[in-house]
Amino acid sequence: MRLGVDFGGTKIEAALLDSQGEIVARERVPNPGNYSAAVAAVCELVGRIEQQTGAGAETIGVAMPGSISPATGHVRNANSVWLNGKPFIEDLTAALGRPVRVENDANCFALSEAVDGAAAGARVVFGVILGTGCGGGVVVDRKTVEGVNGIGGEWGHTPLPWPRADEAPVRDWCGRWGCLEQWISGSGFKRWSGLTGREADERAQAGDAAARVALDLLADRIARSLAVVIDILDPDVIVFGGGLSNITSLYASVRGKLLAHVFSDVLRTQVVQNKHGDSSGVRGAAWLFGEGA
Structure with missing residues (x-):
């Protein structure tokens, strides 16, 4: 049995996976947004999952x-800023007793x-998060690559490549200017288009020219942004x-535009939608120990 916890900004989810990767039980609660209360919420959630299944x-x-x-052992760079500077691993280990x-x-x-999931069998995988924020993750041979500084895949806080005259840098929550998060995240898209992703998709499918342009x-x-990742990774x-x-229209559109920016005469990299959706965070957490770690 593998147990994973997805500690999000608004919710905390726990799931127990069997040896085949199937979810046996899952439960979620709101994240209280307070450090001590959040640590306690993780412990209570884990306890309920294990009590419910009779498996630990x-x-x-x-x-x-x-x-x-790697210098302090404490959290840094979290957009849930109240988590930064806290000894999260130490406190969770002590509270959970394992x-x-x-x-x-x-x-x-x-x-x-x-x-x-959608990249099963691939040797080198780059995971892209285009949600409220923008992030990236690197996996090679089914192992996460954190890097010597512990920041492997921190793609969302790199600058927008080849900016145009109308793409003046915007200050991000992290304090930097021009981060990808301000341009290609869901919140970034709404900032410059005035639409949510769902609204733009629905309007575009209905024939709205402005939504299609956006x-x-x-x-x-x-x-x-991905061309730089492909050039390096x-x-x-x-x-x-x-x-x-x-x-769904993004996949063909992005792939069609990539070759103009990638430093290559061919593009064999696949660009795909996830298989596990909202479950990928908690499933990936469960895979951190053992096979797939």
């Missing part, structure tokens, strides 16, 4: 925003899709997650 897990994986600093592994939520998403521009910005598969991943 020797280890627990946790998907979270941000990452763990080994805990904490990993960035985008890395967990990528791991889930690489193990038994989605075409979004695809172009995503393609420019050259992944077999790129998997989209988050709310914008549900816009």
Whole structure:
């Protein structure tokens, strides 16, 4: 049995997976938005899952925003800013009484899709989160790649490549200017288009020219951003997650624009929608221990 926890900004979800990767039980609660209360909520949630199933897990994986600093062992770079600077692993390990592994939520998403999702069988996978924020995760041979600084895949806080005259840098919540999060996340898209991804998709399908233009521009910005990833990492598969991943027209549009920006005469990288949807975070967390870790 593998137990994973998806520690999100608004909700906390726990799931118990069997040896085949099937979810035996799952439950979610609102994230209280307070550090001590959130740690307690994780423990209560895990306890309810184990009591409900009569099965326990020797280890627990946790998907979270941000990452763990290799210098301090504390959380950093989380958009749930109240989590930053906290000894999250230490406190969870003590509270749960067993080994805990904490990993960035985008890395967990990528791991889930690489193990038994849309990128199963691929050696190098780049997971893309296009939701409220923008993130990335790297998996090679079914192992997450955090890097020596613990920031592997932090794609959302790199600049928009080849900016145009009308793409002046915008200040991001992290304090930097020009981050991808301000251009290709769901919230970024709404900032510059005035539409949610769902609204734009529905209007475009109904023939709204302005919505189609907005989605075409979004695809172009995503393609420019992914071209840099392909030039450096050259992944077999790129998997989209988050709310914008549900816009099916994006896939052909992004892929069609990529070759103009990639430093190659061929493009064999697949660009695909996730298989597990909202479950990828908690599933990836469960895979952090054992096979697939």
